[in-house]
Amino acid sequence: MFPQEAEVVVIGGGVVGSATAYFLAKENKNVVLIEKGHSAGEASGGNAAWVWSMTRKAGIDIQLAMHSISIHQQLQAELELDFEYRASGGLMIMDAENQFPFVTAHLDQRKKDGHPLEMIDAKQVLEIEPMLNRDRILGGVWNPVDGTTNPILLVASLNREAEKLGVQIHHHTEVNGIDVSQGRVRSVTTDQGTIKTDCVVNAAGSWAGHIGEMVGITVPVSPFQMALLVTERIPRCIFHPIMGASYMVEEDTGKEGGLGSGLIASQQVSGNLLLGASWRDAGFDKRTIQEEIERIAMVNVEAMPSLKNIRVIRSFANFFPHTRDDLPILGPVEGVEGFIMASGHNGHGICLGPGSGKLVAELLCTGNTSVPIEGLKLERPALGAE
Amino acid sequence: MEKAELAIIGGGPGGISAAVEAAGTGVNVTILDENARIGGQIFRQLEKGFTLTNPKAMGRDYQKSVDLFKQFKKVESRINYLNHATVWGIFDDHRIAYGRHGKSKTIDYKNLIIASGAYDRPVPFPGWTLPGVLTAGGAQNLVKNQRILPGKKILLAGTGPLQLVVAHQLIQAGADIAAILEVGNVKGMWLKLMQGIWGNWGYAGDGLRYVQTIRKAGVPIMQNHIITRANGNQHVEEAVIARVDEDWRVIPDTRKSLKLDTVCLGYGLVTSTELTRLARCDHEYDSGLGGYVPKRSETMETTQKGIFAVGDGAGVAGSQVALAEGRIAGIAVAQALGHASGAGQKKTLAGLQKKLARHHGLRQVLDAISRPRPGLYELAEDETIICRCEDITFKQIQTLIQTQGISAKDIKRKTRVGMGSCGGRMCGPILIELLRNSGIQGSGQPDGLNVRPPVKPVSLGVLAGTGDNR
């Protein structure tokens, strides 16, 4: 039976929405979670699967990441279904001199901020990951708290516990309107029925703008496509998530119409290598193009030459909700009471998702949050909305 | 940047006849063939090292192929034939990406003919993954081209006249056939029917010969019989067979055991639609075939303008149909490019269409015998493997199929079916039938079995342009 009423309606069944629903339910809130497609059907279901804080910048960025990582650990302990979370440690590698200034600056900032990272030399890098190209590695950065997880299982696990706590989850259900009157949310209309509520959480990822329109606000989140390759299963040869420092250098390329690329590589529990990455502005198109596929292959073979004989069995791409300042949008919005933002996690949704869910739940239940989120509000100038 | 007025993917009868036709009118043709030399499956040529001491031994197919190869030789200098070329992607801007000699290359095309062929239908039953259980097509390839018999005591199980061709070849090569199981429901005029079909497929006269060979060898042809199980330790040693009803469902208490060392499964063919799906052509379910095929016009054009599909890669119908369809598509492309528009072409086209119409009629007869019935996909037990690459069992999939509101996409994501090295080629057709039998999948576009490049496994070295050691 479709719910007629709820204390909170969470829109979006990915990692952010699922975590939000779960944490709200733990505080005895009556929650309905609406997802237009499958569970973790969008960004949460097709990504590098990393829990990664190494490249998070000083300030609110790294604070959110560290808080969220602690939530990952908490969930690992309290959720029944295992979601393959492995805090194996993360590695960034440098293979060109021009990367050093970026990396050093980043490390300085992080140190000043109280979240230091350890710079290591080439020899140490190769001890950690022997597959890497001896002739090219100049050095690296090591972060023991980073790792990988299985986001689809994480979402499934969160959903399962949430349902046990009374959350109603409706997949393949599309929100087509949110009724706002006298400046506050009154109900959510879906293609299955209308739910009376005075609190809506917008965890709709790349569709956050679409949901924002329903309440008459502009949410400056745009889809940003990232492609990855999957290889056949092979014996274990990559032991940690590896990112190339060029990723940091190139991060902004592609956002102005080109094709950005940078090394990210890891090996799944199943043995398949998940290799990336390239990114471009492709709207809502999930198809991969030749340039993306070849670029990713190039970057990975350069970094690990013995991968040349390993076969790619498919590629995939997903779009992530991009915001101008690379930070998520969390918290209430001006002018529409009861409308809470929890979107715009760029390519960091898996790391930051559980934390965001917890913070939104805290906000709604106590008014206070473990990490101050005032600077992440929709109205901040850095987002560039009019 | 390589360019072609007409790019053809596939070097079998469909692709080659299209190439010959188009090149004959002056069209600039490039063929991308995965194999070392032309012929595809049915007209596959012997590898270097093997010498035929008796050409007649290759059978009817060989004679036909010789004709086609002669035609090809005549226009060879006008065709850019790329062997060992594995197409891995087709992109929106009329571009094909392929791997060849360790490198990834591209070709821009104005028109494209996809002649990607077909492969044996995978049918799951307990023990079907045991070594020694292979497809009829695989057995045929081993015997004809590799000149090796996969075993001594062989059971053929399947449906349709192709089984008898394979049986004949196996017997000629010295095999002892335990039995030929025809699961289909064919009464009375069965052999005459087979001959009729062969007649139209150019096997006239041979039909009777095949049956005679089989009879002479004392091989029982058991109608309404199916293999239900293969037993063995590291290899198949025994098969359990049973009688079936009209829906191919096992009739209780009819099981028999056969001791053997090889099982050949010949349940018809599945069209390779990876490329047509990648090119975003519309498909529809052909219930006569029991599989999806690209929608096509009279001139073999798909719903994507400029992209044609011919042969078994567009709907399984044998080499004669492939040859005719290839020619039709070749002419259509030549006309589109302004290379041919005479009355002669019109007459040729009419003749070819007539030929196809005759085949179509016979196809329907064949389908009546061999169209998969529900019982075929009810042989699997809980632990029977459905996805061979990822070891996903029937139970895992059935449990989800019985979940309300589930879709093919959901099943794929939750079980990882279709996410292995074969790209869903083995499990995909099975999953579709299971979904259809449960009413979840209709006749429209198959959902959730999306194709993304690379459509066949390609090494990172090839994609990176630095080569590999493969």
Added chain:
Amino acid sequence: MAGNAHRIEKDISRGDCFDIIVDGRRITAYEGETIGTAMMAAGLYVLRTSTKKKEPRGIFCGIGVCQECRVTVNGVPNIQACKTLATPECCVES
């Protein structure tokens, strides 16, 4: 005996033969034969074991589609035995 596969002598003549090494054992292969054929002729039908259930797998479709026949050749993994020609002294691991 497991499979009883054997080379057909009728109507055909073969070229040179040479050794290939499969799981440390020397077997005969003829020019033009695939690795799969040579292995079959030597009574070797199990080419790999399956991912989860560790069950024996061998040639199934025989035309390079099913990916069941994958072996490692000269250190390179996932080579399809049914379509890869045997070369003298090549080192195959199942």
